[in-house]
Amino acid sequence: MRIISGKYAKRNLFTLKSQKTRPTSDKVKESLFNSLGQFFAGGEVLDLYAGSGALGIEAVSRGCEHAVLNDVSRQACQII
Template sequence: MRIISGDFGGRKLVAVSGNNTRPTADKVKGSMFNMLGQFFAGGSALDLYAGTGALGIEAVSRGMAHATLVDKAYPAIQAIKQNVAATKAEDRFTVLKMPVDKAIKTLAEAGQQFDLILADPPYAKQEVMDQLAAFLAEDLLAPDGRVLLETGLDVDYPETIPGYTKLRHQTYGVAQVLILQRGDEA
């Protein structure tokens, strides 16, 4: 597992010990970021269910100014901190140890908005439709902001998702990736 491209490209990432996380394969991660537009010109990212922090770190490596990495598991937080330290740019990251729903509320109460929200929830606990609604209700997603979801194939997305425009939907083995953009009516 490594950072694929950008400022931190090629650096190895540590995995979370145990079997509670399911890191995104480098090939899938590369495809996901290629679908987003490859590189960014500033902005902020929110990586929910961060696990190793790989998605948020990749976003910063590719040009995002800052990423907030959220996970509730202590072993994940330890791995995230090690991986952030490996970038030698710790000031470009915020690490939060808390459940995703609490993080959404906490960040919204602080008036934070994100240009990119990355969510790779554990397959057994997917509440993505509720969380998509919360991103809009809490005004967490910036105007024209994007959401990248990596979920299991068991999630059946509706044809239209209120407040969002679907940009891309791709299947990779046992996972699917959905990229949404905040719509005008949001």
């Protein structure tokens, strides 16, 4: 897992070593952020099923000022 673009581009992310979370693929993230790109200038993001934190961290990397990441798994929160 890695950050695709922005000021934190190419940084690696860590994930759980179990099947409890399924990280969003780079292809899906790229499509999502290309569709919503105009909304990231200084906005905020809420990621309720953070898992690895990839979506929230990607949003901050692309220009959001603040991200709130939440996950039911304590292990996932510690990794984020």
